[in-house]
Amino acid sequence: MSTTAPAAIRAGTSADAILGVVPKEVFSPSTVEEAGAILEDKARASAHVGFVGGGTTLSLGRPPARLDAILRTDRLTRIVEHAPSDQIVVVEAGLTLASLQRAVAAHGQRLALDPPLAERRTIGGLVATNGFGARRTRYGSLRDLIIGVSLVRADGALAKGGGKVVKNVAGFDLPKMMVGSLGTLGLIATATFRLHPLPEVDVTLVARKKTARDVRSLVRAMRGAQLEPAAVAAFSAERDLDLGIRFEGFHEGVKEQVDRTLALAAKNGAACDALDEASASAFWARHDTARTAGPLRAKVAMLPSAFEEFFERFLPTLHAAFSETAFVTYPTLGISFFSGVPSDAGAAAAAIASARELLAPGGGSLVLEEAPAGVRSHTDPWGPPPASFALMRELKDRLDPGGRLNPGRFVGGL
Amino acid sequence: MAELVGPRNCISNPSDLRTYECDGLTSFRVTPSLVVLPASTKEVVAVVKLARANGLALVARGAGTGLSGGALPVPGCVVVALTRMKRILEVDLENGFLRVQPGVANLDVSKHLGPEGCYYAPDPSSQSVCTIGGNVSENSGGAHCLKYGFTSNHVLGARVVLADGTVVDLGGPALDAPGYDLIGVLVGSEGMLGIVTEVVLRMLRKPQATRTFFATFPSTDEAGNAVSSIIASGVVPAAIEMMDRLAMQAAIAATGVDWPDVGASLLMDVDGPLAEVEHTSRHSVELARQAGAIEIRIPKDENERALMWKGRKSAFAAVGRISPNYIVQDGVIPRSTIAEVLHEIAELSQRAGLRVANVFHAGDGNLHPLVLYDARVPGQEKAAEELGGAILRLCLRLGGSITGEHGVGAEKVAYMGEMFGDADLETMHRVRCAFDPERQLNPGKVFPTPRLCGDRPGPYVPHPTELSGQATRG
DSSP states (O other): OGGGOSEEEEEOOGGGOBTTBOOSEEEEESSHHHHHHHHHHHHHTTOOEEEESSSSSTTSSOOOSOOSEEEEOTTOOOEEEEEGGGTEEEEETTSBHHHHHHHHHTTTEEOSOOOSOTTTOBHHHHHHHTOOOTTHHHHOOHHHHEEEEEEEOTTSOEEEEEOSSSSOOSSOOHHHHHTTOTTSSOEEEEEEEEOEEOOSEEEEEEEEEEOHHHHHHHHHHHHHTTOOOSEEEEEEETTEEEEEEEEEEOHHHHHHHHHHHHHHHHHTTOOOEEOOHHHHHHHHHHHHHHHHOSSEEEEEEOOGGGHHHHHHHHHHHHHHHEEEEEEEEETTTTEEEEEEEESOHHHHHHHHHHHHHHHGGGTOEEEEEEOOHHHHTTSOTTOSOOTTHHHHHHHHHHHSTTOOBSTTOSGGGO | OHHHHOGGGEEOOHHHHGGGSOOSOTTOOOOOSEEEOOOSHHHHHHHHHHHHHTTOOEEEESSSOOSSOTTOOOTTOEEEEOTTOOOEEEEETTTTEEEEOTTSBHHHHHHHHGGGTEEOOOOOTTTTTOBHHHHHHHTOOOTTHHHHOOGGGTEEEEEEEOTTSOEEEEEOSSSOOSSOOHHHHHTTSTTSSOEEEEEEEEOEEOOSEEEEEEEEESSHHHHHHHHHHHHHTTOOOSEEEEEEHHHHHHHHHHHOOOOOOOSEEEEEEEEESHHHHHHHHHHHHHHHHHTTOSEEEOOSSHHHHHHHHHHHHTHHHHGGGTOSEEEEOOOBOOGGGHHHHHHHHHHHHHHHTOOEEEEEEGGGTEEEEEEEEOTTSTTHHHHHHHHHHHHHHHHHHTTOBSOSSSOOTTTSHHHHHHHSOHHHHHHHHHHHHHHOTTOOBSTTSSOSSOOOOOSOOOOOOOOHHHHTTSOOOO
């Protein structure tokens, strides 16, 4: 019987809720065309629609202003095309990152993107939320890896931008436009990426119990020494930081970079150890946990040079307002994440406000990825809208004139 | 306008205006009504507001080295030449960015950073003159973007004057500001979304080592196979460039470079930490030999290396030595189809009775077929254009693109409808309307069919009867 159903439809339940808002209906189209037909139908009904992939990041943003239907991508899981010799892959939005990685690994390749929860996170969700992990240090973020996108617009039309070749400047860059747009401009239906070769070897070094200043000076010294780590990440161990440095590539090259880094670190008073495979996995698993645990999580961005002062000044506030705190930072990117259990909603909101005050003069930002309702009622998860907000509003209005896609969830209520 | 920018920076004399009638695509020419050369964001704002009040189209322009007619004036327009705005405003070494005005030449950025051991990665062949503003507009590439990416991967932010004279900062040196990636949308929008008056660029630390080799092959088949096997081995070359016999002959004629007369050649760079580079260059040389290389030359010093690259980078202009006229194409193909495509191009070339020299960025499949012709021979120009078009269609048939780095501009608008469907183009048009609803900025580029923007659609507001459940829309 199910083969005759164009798309699985069911009534929404509390399990489908996005930040407490329960949809009336839930659709699971099995093709992109079906997704188009559903959105066309919803446009006729002026229905407000949200999109759900793996459901790992639904707490990002404000609650939807209205939610008539959810379109799930759980049946859009095809690898449309993988051309190993061209190092590209085209996939549907509902495919998990881990499934994609397994498929391309069979050809010695990978998508150079390593966010936590790869088994659950879908490509569409990652694009919509600009998900990333520690390898962003070397390979850039999703915007640097995506080369094509197809989307279903609010009116149900299927549109594409970019292409299947790495180098392409024909037309406006719709792929980048969709990165981080949180389902407010259209349904991300398929995405095309450039792939990288899997490295021959992968070694992680750790320097334990370092101050923010030690981290900064070692990172600076590495840059000066023209070392090219694949990932640099530090996370908090009480008041100090454990710094992880990952090198990847061909055996000879990695060995030489590891040796030079060990010498450099010792000279800088930040002695490192090279981890064996099991310890390295444990180290990066700890990183992933710190990125995903805790009832309140925030992403903080600033200039890399601002981190040391921010960390010193914010840490006491953080410890006062939260228990079980964790802090992850990517020193070369200037991006950090912290998490914790708020003791009091008002105090937590005040801590966030003070962090935003510290960040604002340098053009930094703080976005809440997860927060209890009590904290949400005191603070906007996105913080103040950016200077270019009027233009963002125009873009949203042009692409979704009825304001029906994930309404109210994004920056400034877009 | 003369009051706004000063009389010396406002050109209206017909003979001086002709300097601005085309960019590097000289076969398309339109004389503008006026050229202004503002010196600041404030002056650009004033110019934009005055033009808008008078319903005049604006075409922004840098050095005019573009090859797709992206800076082609439209009749009656005002050209805004940003070449006077060429200051480097800020260099932040620790945070790895610098802030520049749009008229700064691409190579001057790297020269400025050189003493600090840093550089700006995108390196279009015209880099000694082309400007950062033009690079932002066209999302310029270059030989080394295989490993390092294009302009869009190296622009962190920009100050932009919108069509209504509003000044807005998009992006910035701190990453991941909340909201849409408008700087991502802006780069490569071919001057149709705003006029850039400041740009925040990412700088890179120079790699520890670079190894270069030049390999010759009996034909493009072996050279193409060498590229495929090097890339399949997991090496990410910094650049890997191919030239066919005709292109090499032109480069030899123009620069006197000491190259043999063979079917094809590759010029490859690998860069990075020393031990890694030693390994990958040795390995790549071995793979090139296995693929059938006749000879492999490794430059013994930086001087020799520079000569090799000079030969390659001068190839476009060098073709002028062997043909009175030529068209440069910029199609992209999936890398694995190189050998096949070159055979098809050779067939198309034979059928048209015109020579085609091939110079291209082989690592990313970005072809630059140079279609040679003689404009004095009746019908040859048209035949050359048709041959160029046939090559672009071949790229599209194989899943590629009509332009890898030159932009659509005025030249390739007719092919946009073959690469993209109506809904695709209409979606891009909506983006344009969000930025420039009057379509006054660089009209006539990118989009094949002129479209209106329509009324600004407001957000949907439900009627009270809908909210109370008494009425529905459908």
